[in-house]
Amino acid sequence: MMAYLELLLSFFKLGLFGFGGGYAIVPLMQQEIAAHGWMSNGEFADIVAIAGTAPGPIVVNTASFVGYRTAGFVGSLAACLGVVLPSTLLVLLVSGIFSKFRKHPLNLMFFLRDPPRGNRAHCRSCRSDR
Amino acid sequence: MKRYVELLVVFFKIGLFTFGGGYAMIPLIEREIVEKRKWIGPRELTDMLAVSQSIPGGVAINAATMIGCRVKGKKGGVAATCGVVLPSYCVILLVALFFEKLNRNPVVKAAFSGIRPAVAALIALSAIRIGRSSIVDRIGLLSATLAAFLVVALNVQAIYVILGGAALGILIYLLWPAKTRFIAKQNRRSR
Numbered sequence: 116m117m118a119y120l121e122l123l124l125s126f127f128k129l130g131l132f133g134f135g136g137g138y139a140i141v142p143l144m145q146q147e148i149a150a151h152g153w154m155s156n157g158e159f160a161d162i163v164a165i166a167g168t169a170p171g172p173i174v175v176n177t178a179s180f181v182g183y184r185t186a187g188f189v190g191s192l193a194a195c196l197g198v199v200l201p202s203t204l205l206v207l208l209v210s211g212i213f214s215k216f217r218k219h220p221l222n223l224m225f226f227l228r229d230p231p232r233g234n235r236a237h238c239r240s241c242r243s244d245r
Numbered sequence: 246m247k248r249y250v251e252l253l254v255v256f257f258k259i260g261l262f263t264f265g266g267g268y269a270m271i272p273l274i275e276r277e278i279v280e281k282r283k284w285i286g287p288r289e290l291t292d293m294l295a296v297s298q299s300i301p302g303g304v305a306i307n308a309a310t311m312i313g314c315r316v317k318g319k320k321g322g323v324a325a326t327c328g329v330v331l332p333s334y335c336v337i338l339l340v341a342l343f344f345e346k347l348n349r350n351p352v353v354k355a356a357f358s359g360i361r362p363a364v365a366a367l368i369a370l371s372a373i374r375i376g377r378s379s380i381v382d383r384i385g386l387l388s389a390t391l392a393a394f395l396v397v398a399l400n401v402q403a404i405y406v407i408l409g410g411a412a413l414g415i416l417i418y419l420l421w422p423a424k425t426r427f428i429a430k431q432n433r434r435s436r
Binding site: 143 | 266297298314337340370407
């Protein structure tokens with residue numbers, strides 16, 4: 116039971132502070148895993164490789180895999196939930212505020228008055244990848 | 246009720262068929278949500294993606310939650326999130342079940358010894374990508390160098406370094422508000 120709780124809390128922390136998504140969170144995870152002694156760095160690198168190859172978000176894949184290797188099925192569930200919960204709760208919370216405004220609620224956020232063009236560029240680069 | 250199921254199914258499909266992480270999902274989200282179903286406009290999607298990059302966690306998950314919320318409220322957000330997470334969770338569980346056995350195979354072992362350096366390169370690539378869009382002046386360079394030094398040399402927990410970065414950003418904003426606006430402008434241009 117303690118092991119599951121530890122996984123949940125650790126990955127909740129990672130989900131909460133993991134800005135940037137994807138491989139940017141991997142070093143944070145590596146530190147957390149090393150601190151708990153859950154597995155060797157080499158083993159973790161293998162897991163990251165598989166997580167990057169499997170479908171879906173890298174963060175979710177890595178967390179689920181580490182959870183499974185550490186504490187079996189329930190462990191994977193705990194780690195996956197832990198890493199997804201913080202941002203989901205955040206979005207759900209913020210969406211309540213958004214929906215109070217009319218029409219184009221997201222535009223009210225100060226940093227969105229001039230949305231970064233990076234996303235468009237990124238979409239385009241992804242499209243050419245396909 | 247039908248809408249919730251539809252959200253779940255659409256995002257399940259998106260989650261199942263994108264390889265290579267959250268960013269690879271963006272074109273698919275565009276096609277399924279904006280072009281095919283017209284749930285939101287292209288401009289709104291761009292805004293949503295910007296927000297999902299700014300908040301912690303995976304970009305794809307954040308985008309899914311946000312789109313779900315927009316389409317069908319909080320429950321819609323939960324449905325979309327479950328949809329996008331479920332397929333990858335199931336696939337990973339399946340892989341993890343067989344990984345132990347496979348890993349004893351010498352050929353698989355050999356393959357992974359080649360894959361490990363490639364993973365290091367992928368992480369470095371993500372560092373370069375984020376660095377290019379966020380290090381725009383001497384303060385940025387200084388804080389990046391300081392953060393690297395703290396983590397590598399002094400073995401400080403990365404989470405504290407992130408919190409320290411936030412504190413530094415707020416401090417600079419309080420001391421020189423104009424400077425922050427300048428950096429934000431530079432940021433937009435460099436992207």
